[in-house]
Amino acid sequence: MGAYVVRRLFFSLFVLWGAVTIIFVVLRLVPGDPAYIMLGPDADQAQVAALRAQLGLDQSLIQQYATYLANVVHLDFGESFRLNADSMSLVLQRVPATIQLATTALLLSLLIGLPLGVIAALRAHSWVDRAISVFSLMGQSTPSFWLGIVLILVFARGLKVLPSAGSGSWAHLVLPTITLALPFLAILVRLTRSGLLEVVHEGYVQTARAKGLSEAIVVLVHAMRNALIPIVTVVGLQFGALLGGTVIVETVFAWPGVGRLLIDSIGRRDYGVVQASILLVATIFVLINLLVDLLYGFLDPRVRLAGD
Amino acid sequence: MAAPVAARRRTRAGSARIRFGFAVIAVYVVAAAIGPWLFRYNPVDTRTADRLKPPFTRLSDGSFAIFGTDQVGQDLFAQMLQGARISIAVGLATLVLAGTIGVTIGLAAGYFGGWLDGVLMRLADIQLAFPSILLAIFIAALLGPSVVNVVIVLAVANWVTFARVARGQALATRRREFVDASRTLGAGTWRLITRCVLPACVAPVLVVATVEIGHVILAEASLSFLGLGTPASTPSWGVTIANGRNYLADAWWISTIPGIALAFLVISLGVLGDALRDRYDPRLRSL
Numbered sequence: 001m002g003a004y005v006v007r008r009l010f011f012s013l014f015v016l017w018g019a020v021t022i023i024f025v026v027l028r029l030v031p032g033d034p035a036y037i038m039l040g041p042d043a044d045q046a047q048v049a050a051l052r053a054q055l056g057l058d059q060s061l062i063q064q065y066a067t068y069l070a071n072v073v074h075l076d077f078g079e080s081f082r083l084n085a086d087s088m089s090l091v092l093q094r095v096p097a098t099i100q101l102a103t104t105a106l107l108l109s110l111l112i113g114l115p116l117g118v119i120a121a122l123r124a125h126s127w128v129d130r131a132i133s134v135f136s137l138m139g140q141s142t143p144s145f146w147l148g149i150v151l152i153l154v155f156a157r158g159l160k161v162l163p164s165a166g167s168g169s170w171a172h173l174v175l176p177t178i179t180l181a182l183p184f185l186a187i188l189v190r191l192t193r194s195g196l197l198e199v200v201h202e203g204y205v206q207t208a209r210a211k212g213l214s215e216a217i218v219v220l221v222h223a224m225r226n227a228l229i230p231i232v233t234v235v236g237l238q239f240g241a242l243l244g245g246t247v248i249v250e251t252v253f254a255w256p257g258v259g260r261l262l263i264d265s266i267g268r269r270d271y272g273v274v275q276a277s278i279l280l281v282a283t284i285f286v287l288i289n290l291l292v293d294l295l296y297g298f299l300d301p302r303v304r305l306a307g308d
Numbered sequence: 309m310a311a312p313v314a315a316r317r318r319t320r321a322g323s324a325r326i327r328f329g330f331a332v333i334a335v336y337v338v339a340a341a342i343g344p345w346l347f348r349y350n351p352v353d354t355r356t357a358d359r360l361k362p363p364f365t366r367l368s369d370g371s372f373a374i375f376g377t378d379q380v381g382q383d384l385f386a387q388m389l390q391g392a393r394i395s396i397a398v399g400l401a402t403l404v405l406a407g408t409i410g411v412t413i414g415l416a417a418g419y420f421g422g423w424l425d426g427v428l429m430r431l432a433d434i435q436l437a438f439p440s441i442l443l444a445i446f447i448a449a450l451l452g453p454s455v456v457n458v459v460i461v462l463a464v465a466n467w468v469t470f471a472r473v474a475r476g477q478a479l480a481t482r483r484r485e486f487v488d489a490s491r492t493l494g495a496g497t498w499r500l501i502t503r504c505v506l507p508a509c510v511a512p513v514l515v516v517a518t519v520e521i522g523h524v525i526l527a528e529a530s531l532s533f534l535g536l537g538t539p540a541s542t543p544s545w546g547v548t549i550a551n552g553r554n555y556l557a558d559a560w561w562i563s564t565i566p567g568i569a570l571a572f573l574v575i576s577l578g579v580l581g582d583a584l585r586d587r588y589d590p591r592l593r594s595l
Contacts, residue, residue, distance in 0.1 A: 018434030023446065030450045037450060141574035143526055145533045146549055146567030153560055237436070244441035248530055252553075263534055266449040274449060278442050286437055 004297050012290045019282045020072050023275055024065060033057070038271035054078055072279070078272040082265070087272035091258055091280050097167060098246050098257030099284075104177045105242060109185035117192020118219065124197060132189060139186025144245055148179040148252035165254035176253040184242050191234055195227035202226075229300050236292030240285045326587070329580025336573050340396045343389030355381030360559040376561045378551065387543050388566050394544040395570070398458055399525040403517050405463035406524075410470025411509060417471065418478025419501055429475070432468045440465040444527060448536040458537045462524055473516050477509040515588055519581035522574040529570055545570045 030037060035051040052058065056067040071077070077087035120132040155175060156164030163172050199205060200223055208222040209215075247259035254260065258277050265273040357368045358381035365373050367383070375384040417428040435443070444465040451457040481487060487504045495503070531537035532546025540547055545566040552562030 014430075015434050015437040018431075019438050022434065022438065022443070026447055026450065030447075137575055137578055138571070141522065141526070141578050142571045143529055143533075143546075143549075143567060143574075145530060145546075146563070146570065149549065149553060149556065149563045150567070153556060153564065157556060240437075240439035241441070244439035247441065247445065248534065251534060262445070266445070266536070271449075274446065278446050281442060282438055285439060289437065 005294060008290055008293045008297075012286050015286050016283060019279065019286075020069065021065075023278065024068050027271075028061070028064075038269065051078070075276075077276040080265075080270050080273050082268050082270045082273075087270075087276040088280075090273055091261065091276045094256060094258045094261045094277075095280065097255060098243075098250070098259060101173070101176055101180060101249070101255060101257060102239075102242055102246055104173060105180040105184065106239070108177055108181040109188050112181075113185040113188030114192055117189045118196060118224070120189065120193040121196035121200070122219065124193075129193075132193075136186040136189040139182045139189075142182065144179050144183060145248045145252055147182060148175070148249060151175045151179060152252075167256055172253075172255075176249050176255050179252070180242065180245050180249045183245065184238060187238055188231070188235065191231050192227065195230050196223055199223050199226050225299075229296065232292055232296055232299065236289045239288050243281050243285055323583075325579050325583035329576050329583060332572070332576035333580065336392055336576075337396065339389055340392035344386070344393055347383065347386035347389055349382070349386040349390045353380075353382065357381065360555060360562075362559070363561055363565075375565045376559065378548070378562050379555055379559070384548075384562060384565060387548055388545065388569055391543055391545040391548055391566060392569070392573075394455065394538055394542055395525050395528060395573075398455060398462070398528045398538070398544070399521045401459045402462040402466065402524045402528075403521055405459060406466040406520075407470050407513060407517060409463060410467035411474040411506075411513060413467065414471035414474025414476075415478050415501055415505060415509070418475035419482055419497075419505060421479075425475075428471070432471055435468050441527060441530065444531060445534070445536060448531055453532075453536055453539045455538050455542055458528055458531060461531070462527055465527070466520060466524060469516055469520060470513060473512050474509045477512060478505050481505045481508045511588060515581070515585050518577065518584055522577035522581065525570070525577070526574055 027038075033052075035048050035055060035057060036043070039047055039051060054071075056064045059067070075088045079085070080087050080090055083090055116132050116136075120129045123129050152164045152175065155162045162174055163169075164175075166172055196219070200219075202223075205218060205223050208218045213222075246255075246257060247262055249255065250257045250259035251263050258281060262274060262277040265271075265277070355368065355377075358365075358373075358377050359379060361367065361373055361377040361381075363374060363376040363384075365376060367373050367377065367381075371383065373383045373385065375388065378384055378387065413428050417425040444461045447461045447464060448457060451461065482500075482505060484504075487500060490500055490504055528537055528544065529546035529549070532544045533550045535550070537546055538544040540551075543551075548566045549563045549570075552559065552564075552566075555562055
């Protein structure tokens with residue numbers, strides 16, 4: 001298990017290095033002087049000169065890359081000219097709100113998605129299964145920014161039972177959570193259904209049934225345990241989409257998280273904050289996938305033993 | 309006997325899904341192709357007398373606004389037809405670009421293997437570890453809003469799926485007997501790749517493209533909604549929905565109706581993509 005953990009840790013570090021490098025390359029590939037692009041047309045000469053010095057634009061590309069990596073390691077993305085504060089600390093202030101939204105959406109998806117998937121698999125090809133499939137397809141295809149607007153129209157403007165924007169109470173959390181959870185929940189239903197259907201005809205499930213165990217125990221304990229393995233991986237990968245979704249949901253509901261800070265900063269060309277927010281979200285995502293991989297090794301001994 | 313009957317019934321359900329998907333998409337494509345001719349849309353036209361009229365209103369020039377008008381008095385239906393043209397065109401262009409990049413990289417990685425495969429697939433892993441909408445937002449923010457930029461951004465964010473499929477096919481095909489036979493007869497690398505391996509990629513790549521186009525159209529709408537996609541002068545559905553947000557209290561229809569059109573198109577593409585995948589290549593289910 002030890003070697004497996006170390007291998008996964010190194011891969012996570014490698015991926016983070018890759019993400020940092022992609023940001024560096026994209027910033028240099030875009031036509032024009034990065035300092036001008038980052039500061040926009042309103043910047044004065046002193047600001048441009050300061051940023052050019054900080055980015056090391058007069059040096060060779062290799063030196064620029066080294067400077068950039070050193071800055072990233074020190075979490076130094078420069079000052080935000082807009083908010084007069086360190087970019088990374090601005091982003092860190094917004095993290096709890098985003099985590100809160102993402103966690104409640106994840107919990108809601110698991111609470112509804114797993115049972116629906118189990119029901120669909122147990123009643124495969126019945127009308128219940130078909131209804132659940134239609135719901136899941138609609139959930140995956142509905143644009144979340146549009147769903148957010150419709151929920152605001154119905155529950156905030158029409159029925160006036162929930163606030164349309166802002167944060168501070170549980171009531172504020174309801175609509176953004178539903179909006180963020182729906183596509184994720186829909187994918188979870190499909191995965192649970194197909195995962196269970198793949199294992200229900202396996203020998204060990206037949207054995208469990210033949211032993212006279214109740215259908216509930218057979219499904220929830222014996223079949224579900226193996227069906228969970230692919231579900232856990234894809235949940236980890238799809239969590240990235242959920243994090244990306246917070247950008248849109250936070251914009252629609254004026255939720256004070258990293259996503260909204262990102263969009264506000266793009267609008268004002270505050271690229272230090274933009275880079276810091278994107279790297280922070282990427283880091284959270286990589287950490288979650290590391291956790292998922294470790295959990296995977298725990299659920300399926302074949303995985304952790306493969307390379308040892 | 310029960311199993312084959314059930315299987316046959318499922319196949320028939322499969323072809324019903326394929327017919328449904330094709331029919332709906334055909335309606336959208338025809339509407340996008342000829343709609344803007346029949347219902348003229350001029351983005352700079354403003355008619356203050358017809359502002360924010362609800363659906364089914366007769367307008368001041370005698371025309372009938374089935375979906376109402378927007379904040380500058382434009383017919384919402386005409387605007388949506390124009391939007392359909394933009395969304396579908398961006399979706400197709402993105403798939404062509406992402407498919408070309410992805411298939412080229414995937415073929416190279418799968419056919420040549422070795423260090424090239426290692427480098428290209430690690431690159432794909434890194435990109436998969438990056439929420440693709442965030443990468444798209446980042447590049448779009450730097451490039452600025454324009455139709456061409458949206459296509460570039462979404463293609464960069466979506467090539468990986470195509471690369472993986474093409475690589476898988478290349479790995480499976482390059483050791484087959486007919487490829488060895490061609491090689492023995494003196495066919496060069498280029499000829500082997502384009503005549504033996506590439507044809508094996510076409511079917512799965514088309515299936516993946518059908519599954520992906522719905523996601524791409526949704527991503528375009530999301531970027532445009534955030535102000536990072538198509539500019540305000542080319543009103544894709546995302547732009548129209550975003551504009552309507554400021555008039556929710558007076559005009560619910562501006563945001564809601566284009567969203568229904570968008571969701572219905574994406575659902576139909578999803579139905580078609582899933583049905584094609586189940587029929588032709590169930591192994592692609594994990595993608």
